[in-house]
Amino acid sequence: MNNYVTIYPPQSTFLFVVFTIIKMVIVFTVYMVGVALLTLAERKISAWMQDRHGPNRVGKGWLQPAADGLKNIMKEETYPGAAYTPLFVLAPVLSFIPALVTWAVIPFAAPWASRWGMIDMVLAPLPVGFLFILAVSSLGVYGIVLAGWSSNNKYALLGGLRSSAQMVSYEIAMGMSTIPVLILAGNVSLNQIVQQQATMGWNVLNLTVAFFIFMIAAFAETNRLPFDLPEAESELITGYHTEYSAMKFSMFFIAEYANMVTASGLMATLFFGGWDIPFTLWDNIAPHTLLKTVITQGFFAFKVLFFVFFFMWIRWTLPRFRYDQLMSLGWRFLLPLALAYIVIIASVVLGIDAAGLWGRYIGPGRILSVANIILLAVNMVLCFLLFWVLDRGRIISPAYSRLERRDLERLRAMSAARIPVTAEAGD
Amino acid sequence: MAIGVKVVDRPIDETSYIRATVKGLALTFKHLMNPHKVTTQYPEEKDALSKRWRGTHRMLTTEDGKAKCVACGLCPTVCPANCIKLVPGEDEKGNRYPLLFEIDEFRCIFCGYCQEVCPEEAIHVGRHYENAEFSREGFVYDLERLMAQTHPVSELWDPADPRGE
Numbered sequence: 131m132n133n134y135v136t137i138y139p140p141q142s143t144f145l146f147v148v149f150t151i152i153k154m155v156i157v158f159t160v161y162m163v164g165v166a167l168l169t170l171a172e173r174k175i176s177a178w179m180q181d182r183h184g185p186n187r188v189g190k191g192w193l194q195p196a197a198d199g200l201k202n203i204m205k206e207e208t209y210p211g212a213a214y215t216p217l218f219v220l221a222p223v224l225s226f227i228p229a230l231v232t233w234a235v236i237p238f239a240a241p242w243a244s245r246w247g248m249i250d251m252v253l254a255p256l257p258v259g260f261l262f263i264l265a266v267s268s269l270g271v272y273g274i275v276l277a278g279w280s281s282n283n284k285y286a287l288l289g290g291l292r293s294s295a296q297m298v299s300y301e302i303a304m305g306m307s308t309i310p311v312l313i314l315a316g317n318v319s320l321n322q323i324v325q326q327q328a329t330m331g332w333n334v335l336n337l338t339v340a341f342f343i344f345m346i347a348a349f350a351e352t353n354r355l356p357f358d359l360p361e362a363e364s365e366l367i368t369g370y371h372t373e374y375s376a377m378k379f380s381m382f383f384i385a386e387y388a389n390m391v392t393a394s395g396l397m398a399t400l401f402f403g404g405w406d407i408p409f410t411l412w413d414n415i416a417p418h419t420l421l422k423t424v425i426t427q428g429f430f431a432f433k434v435l436f437f438v439f440f441f442m443w444i445r446w447t448l449p450r451f452r453y454d455q456l457m458s459l460g461w462r463f464l465l466p467l468a469l470a471y472i473v474i475i476a477s478v479v480l481g482i483d484a485a486g487l488w489g490r491y492i493g494p495g496r497i498l499s500v501a502n503i504i505l506l507a508v509n510m511v512l513c514f515l516l517f518w519v520l521d522r523g524r525i526i527s528p529a530y531s532r533l534e535r536r537d538l539e540r541l542r543a544m545s546a547a548r549i550p551v552t553a554e555a556g557d
Numbered sequence: 558m559a560i561g562v563k564v565v566d567r568p569i570d571e572t573s574y575i576r577a578t579v580k581g582l583a584l585t586f587k588h589l590m591n592p593h594k595v596t597t598q599y600p601e602e603k604d605a606l607s608k609r610w611r612g613t614h615r616m617l618t619t620e621d622g623k624a625k626c627v628a629c630g631l632c633p634t635v636c637p638a639n640c641i642k643l644v645p646g647e648d649e650k651g652n653r654y655p656l657l658f659e660i661d662e663f664r665c666i667f668c669g670y671c672q673e674v675c676p677e678e679a680i681h682v683g684r685h686y687e688n689a690e691f692s693r694e695g696f697v698y699d700l701e702r703l704m705a706q707t708h709p710v711s712e713l714w715d716p717a718d719p720r721g722e
Contacts, residue, residue: 179585181592182596183596444582448578521574
């Protein structure tokens with residue numbers, strides 16, 4: 131399966147350092163400016179969805195992020211008297227950095243064979259890229275938990291607690307949902323996951339269920355609606371950042387958007403082919419010109435922006451989950467589903483392996499791979515089961531599904547007879 | 558079960574989450590593509606005020622530029638908020654006029670009784686609402702200021718609206 135990996139002559143250390151620094155500066159700048167503009171995009175999109183205008187005063191609305199930033203820098207930084215100051219200051223940084231660091235291993239364009247050697251369009255082409263992402267993205271919860279704890283405020287603490295429970299729960303489902311991707315790619319390097327998708331078709335076609343689980347978990351990981359329980363304005367007064375003001379508050383805000391961009395980048399890379407251009411192998415083969423790099427970069431940006439838009443779209447469509455719904459969705463639905471899916475995909479891949487069908491093609495040309503067709507067929511069956519059979523009141527359960535059957539009957543009878551429910555001894 | 562729990566009977570086999578989500582997404586997308594922007598862009602656009610709108614006061618004047626007020630004292634008497642201060646005076650011909658006429662717009666509740674009670678149709682509540690000030694003192698309108706106001710006055714009832722009678 132790994133015959134598409136090409137080994138390029140290594141660069142000199144000096145050139146490697148120089149290009150890495152250039153890439154870092156460019157990526158960081160684009161990323162931060164993008165995040166700033168995303169705050170504007172979010173406000174505009176939410177406004178249009180709610181039949182409003184959105185920000186349209188500061189430079190026709192375009193300078194709104196700059197105005198917001200200026201405001202937050204000028205504002206007074208308040209420190210609650212009872213807060214534990216070192217962690218209180220550290221928390222915004224801790225929630226922001228993991229999102230930024232994760233971006234280092236995501237390949238954002240096709241490599242460029244420049245006259246100075248092959249330049250990978252990724253900040254750090256780690257061979258363990260995927261494991262790095264799992265490791266770093268779970269650090270993001272520390273910022274929120276520490277913010278909640280060090281604020282010494284009951285709402286902030288509740289927000290931090292909810293966040294830790296939520297992130298721990300969904301981290302598992304998220305990790306499990308990506309195992310099928312790794313099974314197909316046979317590697318944890320993100321560059322090779324992208325290359326594998328270029329040859330075998332995007333993972334979203336072969337592994338729709340895994341994408342579905344990953345997407346839900348990504349929403350939960352980024353604390354976006356419908357999973358924004360750590361913030362929960364109506365219940366917890368914005369939860370963990372209740373006590374934060376000025377630029378420290380802004381850091382949490384930036385962190386949320388940075389997380390969103392990173393999660394979008396991951397979804398694009400793991401399931402939507404990364405920088406791959408669909409229906410052509412032109413972008414994946416030599417010569418690796420600058421033109422290819424630029425165009426694939428454009429495609430990658432489009433995919434990421436689509437998912438960012440999807441994040442916002444979902445946010446302004448769905449209300450927040452109840453806490454028990456959140457937990458039961460994570461532990462009783464997503465985790466078993468992800469585990470079952472690993473078993474199924476592993477069995478299918480093993481079956482294809484045993485039958486020796488890798489690299490077999492049917493029909494004219496080398497287009498229709500037998501293995502691909504089998505995977506697609508399995509995927510269609512599973513999608514039907516998930517979206518038409520399982521999605522019958524089993525994904526998000528109503529409140530009364532937690533009750534004992536006889537309690538439910540009793541309550542129903544009472545509410546039908548309009549008898550006020552009275553307290554029972556021991557309740 | 559200490560509190561009354563309302564159990565909504567939902568057919569569990571017909572409820573769905575994913576399909577309902579897709580429906581919701583379609584709705585929001587429809588609005589995103591074609592937003593019916595109904596917000597009034599305030600400083601540029603202003604909604605028309607009702608003819609019965611009661612805002613800050615205005616003292617009408619006679620042709621020779623004097624206040625119509627004859628200092629009869631009815632408006633401070635009828636004022637439920639006690640916001641009108643009036644000191645009557647009399648000139649050599651025996652015409653009464655206000656020596657001091659002040660309305661504290663902060664205390665005023667804009668009931669319009671002063672306009673209703675005025676026999677000379679001198680004091681009016683106005684169809685006007687942009688009256689921000691930097692200090693509380695700025696809200697005490699004296700006679701010159703009341704006479705200098707140019708905004709339209711309230712009709713207290715709208716002849717076109719029979720319910721106003």
